[in-house]
Amino acid sequence: MMVSNVVIAGLEAKGIKSMAQLTRDKMKQGTTPMYTINGALGSPYSMKIRALMRYRRIPHLWVHGPDSREALTKVRAPVIPVMEYPDGNFHNDSTPLIYDLEARHAERSVVPPDPACAFIAHLIEDFADEWVTKAMFGYRWLEEVDQIQMSRWLAFDAMKGGGLQQSQGFAEQFRARQVGRMAIVGCTQENFPLIEASTHALLDALEAHVVDRHFLFGTRPSLAEFGMYGQLSQLGVDPTAQAMMRKNYPYSYRWLLHIDDMSGIEGEWDAADAPFAPIITAWLKQVGEIYMPFLLANAAAIEAGKETFSITAMGLPYTQGVFKYQVKCLADLRARYAALDSAARAKVDPLLAEAGCLDALLR
Numbered sequence: 602m603m604v605s606n607v608v609i610a611g612l613e614a615k616g617i618k619s620m621a622q623l624t625r626d627k628m629k630q631g632t633t634p635m636y637t638i639n640g641a642l643g644s645p646y647s648m649k650i651r652a653l654m655r656y657r658r659i660p661h662l663w664v665h666g667p668d669s670r671e672a673l674t675k676v677r678a679p680v681i682p683v684m685e686y687p688d689g690n691f692h693n694d695s696t697p698l699i700y701d702l703e704a705r706h707a708e709r710s711v712v713p714p715d716p717a718c719a720f721i722a723h724l725i726e727d728f729a730d731e732w733v734t735k736a737m738f739g740y741r742w743l744e745e746v747d748q749i750q751m752s753r754w755l756a757f758d759a760m761k762g763g764g765l766q767q768s769q770g771f772a773e774q775f776r777a778r779q780v781g782r783m784a785i786v787g788c789t790q791e792n793f794p795l796i797e798a799s800t801h802a803l804l805d806a807l808e809a810h811v812v813d814r815h816f817l818f819g820t821r822p823s824l825a826e827f828g829m830y831g832q833l834s835q836l837g838v839d840p841t842a843q844a845m846m847r848k849n850y851p852y853s854y855r856w857l858l859h860i861d862d863m864s865g866i867e868g869e870w871d872a873a874d875a876p877f878a879p880i881i882t883a884w885l886k887q888v889g890e891i892y893m894p895f896l897l898a899n900a901a902a903i904e905a906g907k908e909t910f911s912i913t914a915m916g917l918p919y920t921q922g923v924f925k926y927q928v929k930c931l932a933d934l935r936a937r938y939a940a941l942d943s944a945a946r947a948k949v950d951p952l953l954a955e956a957g958c959l960d961a962l963l964r
């Protein structure tokens with residue numbers, strides 16, 4: 602049944618639940634306990650969690666855009682995706698969410714059973730969430746062609762009708778807001794050469810890898826693939842980045858569509874003595890060269906009471922305002938490393954040392 606926005610707004614104004622809400626409530630009354638992902642197609646972290654839920658075969662609803670606005674009021678940091686659990690509680694922040702789901706559902710885990718692989722998978726996921734996201738944001742909002750297309754599509758996604766004129770007004774507002782945040786997240790013209798060089802290095806390694814095998818630690822995905830997929834899923838849509846991927850990384854581009862829905866994958870983890878795939882070395886080299894110096898400089902600047910920090914990586918400059926959240930990321934990485942036993946350390950240390958990641962983890 603078609604129900605116009607005006608009708609829904611009218612019902613909501615009278616305190617009557619919207620059709621979307623009623624439909625959701627009805628589905629939740631079914632026999633299967635249901636999660637609700639409140640997210641958006643243009644949100645890398647939402648795509649990450651949706652792909653994870655599909656792979657894990659955890660029953661869920663996908664609630665997109667304005668229908669999810671209410672969920673944002675139920676969490677401390679108002680960022681999507683927001684997951685409503687079957688018990689009616691709301692949680693967000695994709696990394697803790699992934700681990701919480703691990704604790705609740707044993708089947709089809711995304712954490713490799715080998716602690717050494719589990720650590721590397723976490724490190725790559727964290728790198729994707731915190732660094733590769735700058736590629737996502739930069740490709741989307743730096744150039745006019747991307748700003749225009751993506752603000753219009755994101756407005757279209759959010760409104761799902763309501764007329765082109767209104768949608769374009771919303772698009773313009775959203776574009777101005779996002780472009781105004783470029784400097785805060787380090788996506789400036791001055792920083793973009795490093796972000797771009799790093800993206801190309803990541804994709805070079807992915808392109809070489811995916812033609813041999815789809816996953817990093819076996820024939821099933823880990824949290825690392827989901828983290829990387831989330832960010833790259835957006836590069837596969839936005840005009841400039843999509844053209845770049847199609848032209849130079851056609852198989853990585855195609856890979857994204859596979860990762861989006863792996864509900865039918867039945868794979869195995871690699872044996873504990875299997876060597877790491879070359880892509881792991883290549884990606885960790887990026888972590889050692891860029892992400893670790895980035896985390897250390899951010900933490901040192903915060904400790905010194907400074908507002909910005911700078912690094913040079915791959916011979917290119919990078920400057921950004923400090924971020925408290927990333928101090929937590931560094932502490933978490935160190936805690937996870939410290940918790941490894943001697944066998945796991947013997948396996949990861951040579952790799953981490955060669956990639957330039959080890960020192961930062963030991964401090």
Ligand SMILES: N[C@@H](CCC(=O)N[C@@H](CS)C(=O)NCC(=O)O)C(=O)O
Binds near residue numbers: 643647693695696730
């Ligand atoms: N660390 C969070 C990050 C989530 C995040 O930054 N979400 C973005 C959209 S992809 C957001 O909601 N931003 C808020 C805004 O744009 O106001 C996670 O892993 O879920």
